[in-house]
Amino acid sequence: AIDSIKQFIGYKKVSYVDGCIKKKDPRLMLDFSAIAKGYGSDVVASLLKRKGIENFMVEIGGEIVTRGISEKRLPWKVGVTKPSDDSLNVNQELQTILNVTNKAMATSGNYRKFYYKNGKKYAHTIDPMTGYPVQHNILSSTVLASNCAEADAYATAFMVLGLEKAQKVLDQHPELMAYFIYSDKDGKNAVWFSSSLKDKIQK
Secondary structure, three states: OOHHOOOOHHHHHEEEOEEEEEEOOOOOOOOOOOHHHHHHHHHHHHHHHHHHOOOOEEEEEOEEEEEEEOOOOOOOEEEOEEEEOOOOOOOOOEEEEEEOOOEEEEEEEOOOOOOEOEEEEOOOOOOOOOOOOOOEEEEEEEEOOOOHHHHHHHHHHHHOHHHHHHHHHHHHHHEEEEEEEEEOOOOOEEEEOOOOHHHEEEO
């Protein structure tokens, strides 16, 4: 069933011509859920900027846009949740806190949206190369970028790519900063982050 569906999946089967979206296969559907919350945060932030508001933090479903400083006259402090199997969203234990100012931040992870079947865990992020849920080692992918839709897109893409390929993409895009929580070779949680993010980590 997956092989039969894969034949009409892929961004190369979609084009944008003269203001119109054209699909090579009518069965292909576009789903923007991977960047919807990030884009929504950007839209609200843009409205606040147009109204002349200098200091704010916008958050929609964990995707964040910050500007200026908080009411404590300090950079906005944003927590990164420690990954754990938590489909009910009960666990809010933090892995770290980041100081974020004039940046957008998005996090993607498979520790809240998953299911078990026949004793095997299936994540909600699908690898477009295989058609199956991703089985890579990244548990949580947090990205800081100039806008939240972009941060959201990269955070999701890095979940699909896995740690090593994600690091290669980051090497090519120094304007991005990332904080990854991943499962190491012993199955224990480990952390990797961009060197440019070091001075933003509070704990």
